[in-house]
Amino acid sequence: MTSTPHPTDRPADPSAALFAALDIGGTKIAGALVDGHGTLLHRVQRLTPSQEPGEAVMLTIHQVIGKLAADPRWREVRAVGIGCAGPVDIAHGTVSPVNIPGWRGFPLVARVAADPAVAGRPVVLGGDGVAMAAGEHWRGAARDAGDALCLVVSTGVGAGLVLDGAVRPGPSGNAGHLGHLSVDLNGEPCPCGSRGCVEMLASGTAIARHALRSGWQPAARGGATDAAAVAESARQGDSLALAAYDRAGRALAAGIAATATLLDLRLAVIGGGVAQAGELLLAPLRRHLHTYAALPFLHPIEVRRTGLGSDAGLIGAAALAASH
Numbered sequence: 001m002t003s004t005p006h007p008t009d010r011p012a013d014p015s016a017a018l019f020a021a022l023d024i025g026g027t028k029i030a031g032a033l034v035d036g037h038g039t040l041l042h043r044v045q046r047l048t049p050s051q052e053p054g055e056a057v058m059l060t061i062h063q064v065i066g067k068l069a070a071d072p073r074w075r076e077v078r079a080v081g082i083g084c085a086g087p088v089d090i091a092h093g094t095v096s097p098v099n100i101p102g103w104r105g106f107p108l109v110a111r112v113a114a115d116p117a118v119a120g121r122p123v124v125l126g127g128d129g130v131a132m133a134a135g136e137h138w139r140g141a142a143r144d145a146g147d148a149l150c151l152v153v154s155t156g157v158g159a160g161l162v163l164d165g166a167v168r169p170g171p172s173g174n175a176g177h178l179g180h181l182s183v184d185l186n187g188e189p190c191p192c193g194s195r196g197c198v199e200m201l202a203s204g205t206a207i208a209r210h211a212l213r214s215g216w217q218p219a220a221r222g223g224a225t226d227a228a229a230v231a232e233s234a235r236q237g238d239s240l241a242l243a244a245y246d247r248a249g250r251a252l253a254a255g256i257a258a259t260a261t262l263l264d265l266r267l268a269v270i271g272g273g274v275a276q277a278g279e280l281l282l283a284p285l286r287r288h289l290h291t292y293a294a295l296p297f298l299h300p301i302e303v304r305r306t307g308l309g310s311d312a313g314l315i316g317a318a319a320l321a322a323s324h
Contacts, residue, residue, distance in 0.1 A: 017035065017036035017076075017078050017322065018033060018034070018035055018036070018041075018073060018076040018077050018078065019033070019034050019035075019036075019077060019078060019079055019080070019081060019318040019321040019322055020032070020033060020034075020065075020068055020074075020077045020079070020080040020081070020121075020318075020321070021033075021034050021080070021081050021082075021083075021313075021314040021315070021316075021317035021318040021321065022061065022064065022065075022080065022081070022082045022083070022084075022112070022314075022317060023083050023128065023131065023313035023314045023317055024048070024061070024082065024083070024084040024085060024095075024097075024108075024128070025048060025084075025085045025097075025099070025128060025152075025154055025155055025156070025313075026048055026050045026085055026097065026099030026100060026154070026155030026156055027047070027048055027050070027154060027155045027273065028045055028046065028047060028048055029045070029046050029047075029048050029057075029060050029061055029064055030043065030044065030045040030046075030064070030313070030314055031043070031044045031045075031064040031065060031067065031068045031314075032044070032068070032311070032314040032315075032318070033068060033071060033073055033074070033077065034314065034315055034318035036322060038135075038138050038139040038315050038318070038319070040311050040314060040315060041073065042068065042071050042073070043311070043314070044064050044067040044068055045064075046060050046063060046064055047060075048060065048100065050099055050100045050101075050102075050155075051101070051102075052102065053102045054100075054102030054103045054106055055102075056102070057100060057102060057103065058106075058111055061111075061112065062115055065112070065115050065117050065118065066117060068117075069117035074117070077121060078121065078122075078321070079121050079122040079123070079124060079321035079322070079324055080112060080113075080118055080121055080122070080123045080124070080321060081123075081124050081126070081131070081316075081317035081318050081319070081320040081321030081322075081324075082108065082109070082112065082123065082124065082125045082126065082131075082317055082320075083126050083127065083128045083130065083131025083132065083313045083314075083316055083317040083320070084097065084108060084125065084126075084127065084128060085097035085098070085099055085100065085127070085128050085155075085156055085158060086098075086127040086128065086129070086158055086173070086174055086177055087127070087172070087173075087174050087177065088125060088126065088127045088172070088173045088174060089105075089172055089173065090125050090126065090169060090172065090173030091171065091172065091173075092107075093107060093108060093109025093110055093123075093125055094106055094107050094108065094109075095108045095125070097156075098156060098180075098190075098191050098192050098199070099155050099156050099191075099205075101191075108125060109123050109125050122321070122324055124320045124321045124323075124324045125173065125320075126160075126169055126173060126316075126317065126320045127158055127160065127169065127173050127174055127177065128152050128158045128313055129150065129151065129152050129158030129159040129160035129176060129177065129178075129179075130160035130161075130167060130169045130173060130175075130176070130316070130320075131160070131312075131313045131316035131317045131319075131320060132150050132151075132152045132158070132160055132269075132271050132272075132306075132312045132313050132316050133148070133150035133159075133160030133161060133162055133167050133176070133269075133316065134160070134167045134316035134317075134319040134320055134323075135308050135311075135312040135313065135314070135315035135316025135317075135318075135319055136148070136150050136162075136269050136271070136306060136307060136308060136312055136316070137150075137162045137167055137319075138315065138316070138319045139307070139308060139315055140269070140306060140307030140308040140312060140315075141269045141304040141305065141306055141307035141308075142162055142267060142269050142304075142307075143307070145162060145267050146162070146163075146164060146165045147162055147163050147164070147263070147264075147265050147266065147267065148161075148162040148265065148267040148268070148269055149161060149162075149176060149178070149256060149259050149260065149263075149265050149267070149268045149269070150162065150268075150269040150271065151178060151252070151256075151268065151269065151270050151271065151272070152271055152272040152312075152313065153202060153203065153204070153248075153252065153270060153271070153272040153273075153274040153275055153281070154203065154204055154272035154273040154274055155203060155204055155205055155273075156179055156199050156203050156205075157178065157179030157198050157199040157202055157203050157252075157255075157272075158177060158178075158179050158272075159176045159177060159178035159179065159259075160175070160176050161175055161176035161263070163263065167319075176259065178198055178255045178256070178259055179197060179198050179199035179202075179203070179255075180192045180194060180197045180198070180199060181197065181198055181255050181258060181259070182194050182195060182196045182197055183196055183197070183198055183201070183251050183254040183255055183258075184196030184200075184201065184251075187200060187201070188200050198251050198252065198254070198255040201247055201248060201250075201251035202247075202248040202249075202251040202252045202255075202274075203248075203274070204226065204227035204228075204273055204274045205227075206248065207227040207230055207244045207245060207247075207248050207274065208225055208226050208227050208229070208230055208244075210244045210247060211230045211233075211240055211241055211243075211244040212225060214240045214243065214244065215240060216230065216233065216238065216240040216241055216244070218230075218233070219233065227273070227274055227277070228273075228276070228277075230244055230245070231245070231276075231277040231280055234277075234280050235280065242280075245277065245280045245281055245284060246284040248274070248281060248284075249281055249282070249283070249284030249285035249286075249287070249288055250284065250285075250288040252270075252281075252285050253284075253285050253286075253287075253288035253289045253291070253292050253293075254288070254292045256268045256285075256289065256292075256293070256301065256303075257289060257292035257293040257298065257301070258292075260293060260298055260301055261293070261295065261298060264297065265301065266300070266301055266302060267301070267302050267304065268301060268302070268303050268304070269303075269304050269305075269306055269307075270282065270285070270303060270304070270305055270306065271305070271306030271308070271309070271312045271313075272306075273310070275305055275306060278305070282303060282305065285303060286303050289301055289303070
């Protein structure tokens with residue numbers, strides 16, 4: 001088994017190599033076969049049983065690996081890369097995702113390495129934001145950037161950093177974990193133990209929760225009450241739905257501005273399921289950046305939408321494996 005704390009450069013040899021990738025979040029577990037050019041060849045996805053015991057989540061991962069291994073190209077796989085919701089511990093190969101309560105110090109690298117289909121291949125772990133950053137830097141919206149902050153806005157909020165031309169996960173693998181940066185000192189308690197975290201205001205879960213608390217009525221999508229349903233109402237001009245996305249954009253802007261101030265960044269790339277709302281999220285985010293990123297050296301901070309869409313985490317996980 002393998003887990004690496006080292007900086008992650010772009011894969012150096014885009015040859016005929018093949019890599020398996022896992023993208024594990026609070027909503028979905030996806031798997032893919034990705035070639036050395038960063039092309040996704042085969043994709044599998046299952047819902048995450050996030051509120052069930054940890055072994056149920058692991059069983060779903062085994063099922064995803066089994067589906068990938070049924071592809072005849074599996075025998076060409078050189079390594080397995082994992083992008084997982086955090087926090088993670090890449091030194092020990094363990095994960096403790098805030099949105100998967102059954103996993104605390106869970107030995108994910110060892111458990112994946114023990115899957116019979118993996119059969120001795122190296123297994124490389126990264127946080128979901130780090131994986132997204134690796135994918136966007138390799139093949140996506142940060143491909144031309146030496147420095148960037150890449151955010152996954154979904155069930156939670158994760159992020160990864162590209163600095164001096166390489167993905168920098170930090171010693172634990174959590175560098176850039178913007179979702180648990182506090183932007184509201186008197187805000188709601190977060191499951192991480194802090195208060196007023198970006199994730200508590202800007203995640204898909206937070207958007208839906210705030211809209212419902214404000215009195216929003218889910219008129220679309222058969223009465224669904226998730227962030228996508230809030231987005232549909234916002235597109236129809238619902239003021240409460242628009243306010244929920246404005247609040248999310250403001251929280252993300254505060255987090256991005258703080259990170260950019262610390263690291264002198266000029267680019268933020270936004271991905272994850274909530275980013276599918278497009279300008280409903282990005283327009284208020286950019287607007288609020290003018291308030292929070294006030295110092296002259298921060299102008300302008302460019303905000304780009306992911307270039308790889310929902311596959312950013314998978315391609316990034318493959319990039320982590322390839323760089324190993």
